[in-house]
Amino acid sequence: MEQNEEAMQQLRNAMPSLAGMSPALEQEVTHNLRLMKVPAGTPVFSEREPCNGFPIVLSGRVRVSKALESGRELSLYEVTPGESCVISTSCMLGTAPYGARGECATDAEIALIPRGTFDRLIAEHRPFREEVLQVFADRILQLMELVESIGFQRLDRRLAAALLGKGAKVSASHQEIAEQLGVSRESVSRLLKQFEQGGCVHLGRGAIEIVDPAALRRIAAGEAMVIGGDRSH
Numbered sequence: 001m002e003q004n005e006e007a008m009q010q011l012r013n014a015m016p017s018l019a020g021m022s023p024a025l026e027q028e029v030t031h032n033l034r035l036m037k038v039p040a041g042t043p044v045f046s047e048r049e050p051c052n053g054f055p056i057v058l059s060g061r062v063r064v065s066k067a068l069e070s071g072r073e074l075s076l077y078e079v080t081p082g083e084s085c086v087i088s089t090s091c092m093l094g095t096a097p098y099g100a101r102g103e104c105a106t107d108a109e110i111a112l113i114p115r116g117t118f119d120r121l122i123a124e125h126r127p128f129r130e131e132v133l134q135v136f137a138d139r140i141l142q143l144m145e146l147v148e149s150i151g152f153q154r155l156d157r158r159l160a161a162a163l164l165g166k167g168a169k170v171s172a173s174h175q176e177i178a179e180q181l182g183v184s185r186e187s188v189s190r191l192l193k194q195f196e197q198g199g200c201v202h203l204g205r206g207a208i209e210i211v212d213p214a215a216l217r218r219i220a221a222g223e224a225m226v227i228g229g230d231r232s233h
Contacts, residue, residue: 007035011111014058014082017127025124034112044102044110051091051098053112057081060108065179066100074182076100077142084132086139092118155183159191160219163201163210170208195219 008030012018021029034053038044044055044062055062062079064087079085079102087100092115113121121128158181163170174192178185192208195201200216202209210216 017131032117036110046101054118056111058109061105063105075180089136160216
């Protein structure tokens with residue numbers, strides 16, 4: 001029980017909306033809470049599996065992705081400390097199995113709230129309900145933007161946007177970026193080479209140095225095209 005109380009304190013620190021629960025509800029959450037320490041690369045949930053609990057990331061990052069018919073994977077979003085997963089929320093509010101897979105991008109600690117306790121939290125604790133639904137709404141908007149970018153934006157624009165906002169050096173392999181964008185590694189490598197030839201980036205081993213972020217912003221905005229007519233997806 002002491003371990004569960006420590007896990008409950010971690011959960012409150014990560015998700016402040018859980019403060020102020022009734023004593024009976026807090027006792028139920030504390031008693032039923034399950035704390036998992038999961039190594040990087042370990043699956044948290046898989047497509048078509050039933051959802052038996054509501055995971056909340058306490059530390060580390062969980063990457064959520066969708067398998068494509070081509071055999072590639074499309075990275076949908078990452079769940080960071082204090083965040084819940086929209087796929088899990090959808091499963092918990094309904095009866096459908098998981099429609100994507102979650103895998104630890106780093107070593108992670110995850111608190112799992114069983115379905116019955118989650119249902120009671122949603123029904124009885126308004127701050128938790130509002131936070132879960134707000135995260136759900138925000139994630140849906142992000143996924144709509146992702147669908148729009150995949151369907152209507154050129155790959156050079158999407159790649160430029162993916163490189164921006166990560167600092168002067170992006171520590172990611174071509175394969176990891178390809179998975180994030182849902183395209184082939186060859187397409188990413190070809191475009192990155194052209195970005196390098198244009199003076200936008202410098203390619204190193206396992207890292208991409210941003211040389212001209214202003215040029216990348218122009219490409220992301222569609223004001224400059226690195227390669228004409230390539231709409232690879």
